[in-house]
Amino acid sequence: MTDTVDQQIIRRLQGEFPLVSAPYRVLADEIGIAEAELLARLQRMKTAGILRKMGAVLQHRVAGFHGNALCCWQVPAAAVAGVVAQLVGRPAISHVYLRQPQEQWPYNLYTVFHAHTREECLAQIERTAQELNLTDYRVLFSRKNWKRSQLVLLRESSEE
Template sequence: MAAEAVQELTELDKNIVRALQGEFPLVAEPYKTLAEQVGVSEEIFMERVKAMQAEKKIRKMGAVLCHREVGFKANVLVAWVVPAARLDEIAQQMAASPSVTHCYDRNTAPGWPYNLYTMVHGRSREECEQVVRDLGAHCQVSEHAMLYSKHEWKKTAMKYFCE
């Protein structure tokens, strides 16, 4: 069975990737604006994006919300003790909360029994604490540790084709 030939990215594809990893235009037709920056029509731009996704050259695209700038001044990493048999079920329930931005499991360690972690954002510590109480009650888990952020480090993402 022959291996599939990997097709190299064209200069157009690289230009599209460069455009997508920059600031996303906050306009009615953002992809049209990005296409204009690249020098192609919106149709060609979107065809290439979809093709690169289908070819697994682009795996995901997402927004980074600067949560403090939109009023979410408090955030807390909550480490939960969750029964292993219910880990997937509880993780799905917690991840469904609009106040939870991250949800993942980790191995426990001696003296550290926590196996599920959620990042909760709120407008205040009190709001975060209420969200945690509500999540615990809803999921029927009570043992947890709350680790508030003291400093926010600069968020950066990988940048490709910036030679």
């Protein structure tokens, strides 16, 4: 469980990360704790599974990745674990989801592929389908992006 200091840390980490030579010192000063305490709390939250990772957020379109698609796969239930194990390590795939298939839409496994071009993205999807022996799938390219924002789970109490 988190205390109020942990919650302050989480709130602060959901914002911009200081791009300075000693970012954790800056964060600790803003929160009002010692840098060593901040690092210890981050390590504890990581060990407890509260904090999974910290990293840069790439604006993929600005970085030149314009071929982005949601690929919907129909995978037999008995094969899902093996297929997922092979999908999660592929660098072109950012997301892998399992969902309940519906009567009119039988796809149960969803992946998001990223490539520089639409053609490159399709080639990656086709190669993946071939390598994993998957024949029933649909590719949905984005037409327009209306919202893409960071999920903020803990807000200041005045914002909640």
